[in-house]
Amino acid sequence: MFNYTMRRLLLAIPTLLFIALVIFLLLELSPGDPMADMPLTIPPEIREQMRLALGLGEPWYTRFFKWLYLFSVVEPSHVLASITGLENLAIDGQRIISFQTRSPVGDIIAQRLPQTLWVVGLSYLFGILVSLPIGIYSAYRQYSWFDQAGTFVSMVGFSLPTFFTGPLLILIFSIWLGWFPIIYDTTLVVDSWYDFALQMRQMAMPVFVLTLYNAAQITRFMRASMLDNLTQDCVRTARAKGLTERVVVLVHVLRNSMIPVITVIALGIPQIFTGAIITEQIFRVNGLGQLLITAIYATDIPMVLTLSVVFAILIVVFNLIADLLYAVFDPRIRYD
Incomplete structure (x- = not known):
């Protein structure tokens, strides 16, 4: 059963990467502008600087790989630090920031x-x-x-x-x-x-x-x-x-x-x-x-993308748990 579990976990990695890429591209192609809620009195040059500060001026593939690094490395370190109370485990630097609240997505979740x-x-x-x-x-x-x-x-x-x-x-x-x-x-x-x-x-x-x-x-x-x-x-x-x-x-x-x-x-x-x-x-x-709904309305791409991928990870993990429980209830099922 251990070998079967490891194979399933390894196969889940490309599956989740593909899901994250599809969700990111769908959000990129969807209508809406994260700056739409900003007051109209903001000068165009200031508005453009705000877009650049959010990282919207970079190519889509650059933003996706940045988000992927933050999601898979930086945010888990902050989660581990908050659970254990060891602040030195958290990686310093940029985190996934919500367009809507300008706060780290992990803290809001x-x-x-x-x-x-x-x-x-x-x-x-x-x-x-x-x-x-x-x-x-x-x-x-x-x-x-x-x-x-x-x-x-x-x-x-x-x-x-x-x-x-x-x-x-x-x-x-x-x-x-x-x-x-x-x-x-x-x-x-x-x-x-x-x-x-x-x-x-x-x-x-x-x-x-x-x-x-x-x-x-x-x-x-x-x-x-x-x-x-x-x-x-x-x-x-x-x-x-x-x-x-x-x-x-x-x-x-x-x-x-x-x-x-x-x-x-x-x-x-x-x-x-x-x-x-x-x-x-x-x-x-x-x-x-409710957080997901408000993020979709506000075109908060980091929040929607992070929540969607977290949900996908949970579905993959609990699907694997269900398969492993089959062997517990039915002795005829063997994975190794």
Whole structure:
């Protein structure tokens, strides 16, 4: 498995380089000017100097390779220095600067990441914890009232988009009932139980919206995979050998059923870091999803490029993790 993992990681390097180049070229060809938000009273010569200060006067390939060096060498050193507390690990010099805020992109992402992890991360965790037992029991008790109710709720959660359920919850629980705040307060500092209660109140609606959507998707996959494996010959053989129903379901059926579900869960984990763009916009959560949208509107090429490549890296990494987990759940799979 070690050799397989190393081969996949080595193959991921040219793949990610190609993805970064394609994204950079698309941003270069897209309409928009980073200087468009500047006041019109700025003289043309000053505007041109500002463009040169942002590096926009250099050829595209020069800017791409500069960004690639900063992204792969300089920014990781600052991340490592902030994690370990050893400031001497950070490489001095130029960093990836956002056109919009004139601040390092890595620092902005680090500021926004906790908000995204709190809201999107908790909703994904709750979605997994809710969907797996519902999908397992619904398949085992097929066509029962529990299965019918679970199928109905999952269909509703999967069919209704978050831009509908979000405003609906705001209308009911914020405007009509007044239970939860409409706007997510990202400046809230949790240093007491009262502030913790306020944080839970403002997280309740966005977390519920995303949990409903994630749980509905995973429940459908879990139920379908369980139904497919419940009719296998190995299951009938296990029952004929006198194994208890608990062992048959939780060992023989569940272990094989988790293989396709692992793919769905693993490939959904990068969405935790990318942020829920629509939900964050609705509830004004100052996370990475909203950061990406504002960067696109402002033609902030360094921010959009960095976030997009980070998302691509996460997808490649968790895709590899899903492949490695196959061997854990299915002993027939061997990579070496």
